Amino acid sequence: MMKETMMRKGPWTEEEDVQLAFYVDLFGDRRWDFIAKVSGLNRTGKSCRLRWVNYLHPGLKRGKMAPHEERLVLDLHNKWGNRWSRIARKLPGRTDNEIKNYWRTHMRKKAQERKKSNNNNTNTPVSPSFSSSSSSCNSSSSSSSTMAFGKTVSENKGRSFYDTGGMKHHNSETLEESSKVYSMDEIWKDIEDDTSTDPLWDFCPPAPVGYPNSMIWSIHDEELIMHQINNSF
């Protein structure tokens, strides 16, 4: 039987962050349900984990993606599709969530640029705003296809507009050419063509995920520690 207690949701407060960090420091970044319980945070283990992984983890970089990171994301997405966590492992200090958000943002940007360039492709070229040149964009064969980005695309049953599917769809015949209302793959391919020629990303570091995995402790230890904690608060 699970007793239904109202779990807290929504943004984390600074106090909660401090508290979570304290307990993760004590118990390691595993056993999230346990941490959630003993910390007294009225959060689910899941929520605690997410907060730690995406925000509190000491190894995290913050701020804008560097150009080489952008390249890496593009290239790895081209290879692996929406395997965000996998991609994140190749970008130390970046989280899957961050990369996912980045991708979404830039897909949106790109989509809009494309839309613009389609609208007035007869004369004024669009100024590229993303990382490097995108001069070859308008060489794509999709110049006549209907662009259905933004809100309308959600009508496109189940596929979010930034979900190109990556690898998933490259070999798939489910995406019939004829049925494409819009083709992110095509668009992104164009972008890729511009960027992937650059071997810059080759430096690709050996994926140190950065989690301290040496936290070995027994249940017995847990209980002892718990006891101490309870006494100290």
Add this chain to the structure above:
DNA sequence: AAGGGATGCAACCGCACAACA
């Protein structure tokens, strides 16, 4: 200066999978 749309990011949800009893 104000209002509205665009953007970026944090957080939640649902599902899948692995470990364990």
Add this chain to the structure above:
DNA sequence: ATGTTGTGCGGTTGCATCCCT
């Protein structure tokens, strides 16, 4: 072999801030 629990992942949403008119 099976059920339960914990964790991880990908997709989606909500909200605060920024920017433009």
